[in-house]
Amino acid sequence: MHDNRPGLPLQASAEERARALYQVLKDKGVAADGFVEGWQKVFEEDFSPRRGAELVARAWTDPDFRDLLLSDGTAAVGQYGYLGPQGEYIVALDDSASVKHVVTCTLCSCTAWPILGLPPTWYKSFEYRARICREPRKVLAEMGTDIPAEVAIKVYDTTAETRYMVLPVRPEGTGGWSAEQLAQIVTKDCLIGVALPKAG
Amino acid sequence: MDGIHDLAGMQGFGRVDHIADADVGGPFHHDWEAIGYGGIFLGVEKGIFSIDEVRHAVERLEPLYYLMTPYYERYVVGVASLLVEKGVLTQDELVAATGKPFPLARPALSQGRAPRQDRSLFAVGDRVRVRDDHFAGHVRYPAYCRGKVGTVTHRTSAQWPFPDAIGHGRNDCGSEPTLHVEFAGADLWGDDTDASAVVVDLFETYLEPA
Numbered sequence A: 001m002h003d004n005r006p007g008l009p010l011q012a013s014a015e016e017r018a019r020a021l022y023q024v025l026k027d028k029g030v031a032a033d034g035f036v037e038g039w040q041k042v043f044e045e046d047f048s049p050r051r052g053a054e055l056v057a058r059a060w061t062d063p064d065f066r067d068l069l070l071s072d073g074t075a076a077v078g079q080y081g082y083l084g085p086q087g088e089y090i091v092a093l094d095d096s097a098s099v100k101h102v103v104t105c106t107l108c109s110c111t112a113w114p115i116l117g118l119p120p121t122w123y124k125s126f127e128y129r130a131r132i133c134r135e136p137r138k139v140l141a142e143m144g145t146d147i148p149a150e151v152a153i154k155v156y157d158t159t160a161e162t163r164y165m166v167l168p169v170r171p172e173g174t175g176g177w178s179a180e181q182l183a184q185i186v187t188k189d190c191l192i193g194v195a196l197p198k199a200g
Numbered sequence B: 001m002d003g004i005h006d007l008a009g010m011q012g013f014g015r016v017d018h019i020a021d022a023d024v025g026g027p028f029h030h031d032w033e034a035i036g037y038g039g040i041f042l043g044v045e046k047g048i049f050s051i052d053e054v055r056h057a058v059e060r061l062e063p064l065y066y067l068m069t070p071y072y073e074r075y076v077v078g079v080a081s082l083l084v085e086k087g088v089l090t091q092d093e094l095v096a097a098t099g100k101p102f103p104l105a106r107p108a109l110s111q112g113r114a115p116r117q118d119r120s121l122f123a124v125g126d127r128v129r130v131r132d133d134h135f136a137g138h139v140r141y142p143a144y145c146r147g148k149v150g151t152v153t154h155r156t157s158a159q160w161p162f163p164d165a166i167g168h169g170r171n172d173c174g175s176e177p178t179l180h181v182e183f184a185g186a187d188l189w190g191d192d193t194d195a196s197a198v199v200v201d202l203f204e205t206y207l208e209p210a
Helices: A014-027 A035-046 A049-061 A063-071 A073-079 A126-131 A136-142 A179-184 A188-192 B031-045 B051-059 B063-068 B071-085 B091-098 B185-189
Strands: A090-094 A099-104 A152-157 A163-167 B127-130 B149-155 B178-184 B197-203 B207-209
Touching: A014 B031, A014 B071, A014 B091, A035 B031, A049 A063, A049 A163, A049 A179, A049 A188, A063 A073, A063 A090, A063 A163, A073 A090, A090 A099, A099 A163, A126 A136, A136 A152, A163 A188, B031 B051, B031 B071, B051 B071, B071 B091, B127 B178, B178 B185, B185 B197
Parallel strands: A090 A163, A099 A152, A152 B197
Antiparallel strands: B127 B149, B127 B207, B149 B178, B178 B197
């Protein structure tokens, strides 16, 4: 199998090149057996938006924790043991009736991995990276999230070491819900800022 | 580096291929995709390169190649390029392992640079301008904010090495905080935007008093 996309140089498939790179590193003793597989397990099993959802649900139900999350996100996340690679300096963005926050990384794909999970394909797409800063309202509408005209949209471009999570507004109809119930409606897209939590 | 990777504000792209909350599966759709990120951790843990150098290596992919190559593949090639540049392995070994050419990133256009010694210190509420700076090496400001004026909304309590230095493997990286600078959408793109504001996380060296 080889890669013959027009305009690109002749090369083996991406999978063949990736596996060749890993094999050469193992043959030379640079990579230990299982090195990549170990990280893959962390990426797939530990880094998860369920963690971010847990933080949001706690903030919705505990005013002191909410204050801490908004004033020192790193300390709040640290209480849960959820700090980690690409998630060592955390800032939570406080949505309100007048402001909706959205997160991007226009230069590559930077994301708060340990609490949002690795970024999905669409977040890393050229379309999202090119458009979200300039026409966020239109992009969100196309994704099914209509933001009322009176609500300002602020886009956070992840360009240094701060890693963001959105703290969405708690929706109507969730009074009396447990933190576990609340966490269920906080999705990965809510944490990125392109979706709103829905009570029903 | 004014490369193709600096996409923000570029027009002509179609819809983002996603409906909010639709299922996207796990982080990898093929097991080999983990090799790019695994290779980053390998290089960083062994002190071969920094993650900033990985970003720069991907930025140095030939522009057409960058545009036509899926995300994880770009990181496999970026990591491979750095390992060759650092002398850990050779391109010949990669070619021998696949039996085909193994194209790598193009050489850096710059040796990088140290942070400014005379940088100003800023606080929340300050009006700042992003320096009218043009540099062929790695930088962490997107071009859309170059020369623009915004307001500081956060000064980080931590400090980090300057990307334009560590992204080139230099030793004179210093350490500085970053500032969250909020720009009005109209100050970036005039009437041709529906953004209320964009906040960019900028190293202090990139800024000057407005």
